[in-house]
Amino acid sequence: MLEVLRDAGVNPTSQRVEIGYALFSSCAHLSAEEIMQRVNADYPVVSKATVYNTLGLFAGHALVREVIVEPGKVFYDPNVSPHHHFYYVDSGDLVDIPASSLQIGTLPDLPPETEVEKVEVVIRLRQRATH
DSSP, rough: HHHHHHHHTTOOOOHHHHHHHHHHTOOOOOOOOOOOHHHSSSOOOOHHHHHHHHHHHHHHTSEEEEEETTEEEEESOOSSSSEEEEEEETTTTTEEEEGGGGOOOOOOOOTTTOOOOOOOHHHHEOOOOOO
């Protein structure tokens, strides 16, 4: 973890290393709260502010992707390669969709002096109602 952080230009403090292990060891989509629970499972060592600041730092250095599935619900994805997501509203699970599985036709005309940075799709799913 030390080398991963250093290679990305992030100073590997002990708290950042702990947060990195919690996030990257499971290769799961985790919220900041879930990461904080994992880091502080044995005894509290990392504050909420440190977790949020570190996740913002990791995202800024392209170590993770922030995936916003609804207002106030953000997941941190250690898979930074191009891909999309299914979000299961009922369970709160987030699952990768390979980029090649989704074809996007045309985009709308862009405002002047702008360009597309990337396109990310989150497909929200819920259980069908049974009658």
